[in-house]
Amino acid sequence: xxxxxxxxxxxxxxxxxxxxxxxxxxxxxxxxxxxxxxxxxxxxxxxxxxxxxxxxxxxxxxxxxxxxxxxxxxxxxxxxxxxxxxxxxxxxxxxxxxxxxxxxxxxxxxxxxxxxxxxxxxxxxxxx
Numbered sequence: 001x002x003x004x005x006x007x008x009x010x011x012x013x014x015x016x017x018x019x020x021x022x023x024x025x026x027x028x029x030x031x032x033x034x035x036x037x038x039x040x041x042x043x044x045x046x047x048x049x050x051x052x053x054x055x056x057x058x059x060x061x062x063x064x065x066x067x068x069x070x071x072x073x074x075x076x077x078x079x080x081x082x083x084x085x086x087x088x089x090x091x092x093x094x095x096x097x098x099x100x101x102x103x104x105x106x107x108x109x110x111x112x113x114x115x116x117x118x119x120x121x122x123x124x125x126x127x128x
Contacts, residue, residue, distance in 0.1 A: 002110070006117075051063045
């Protein structure tokens with residue numbers, strides 16, 4: 001099984017100081033080397049959040065370096081994104097749901113499962 005990590009799950013795994021780092025790391029270890037995946041949205045979100053959140057104190061280059069190091073340390077694949085807005089699921093009703101819906105459909109189209117810390121995404125795998 002391949003798991004496409006959403007932005008928060010990717011952040012929690014890659015950033016040791018994240019409040020859910022232990023939770024995501026324990027899940028990854030319990031899966032016995034799961035196949036993890038990123039995509040353009042999750043990678044850009046990782047870099048954007050680490051570099052724009054003042055308490056984290058990362059530059060864009062530092063966040064990029066951390067993500068590249070994380071990807072080299074595990075079994076990550078990269079899912080290219082060629083989906084347009086026509087694939088947005090019907091349950092998406094608010095702006096906050098657009099990225100979640102897009103990632104869910106991107107994962108499905110690539111025979112993967114969206115893994116998240118957000119229980120509000122229908123059909124996604126909740127990391128607990």
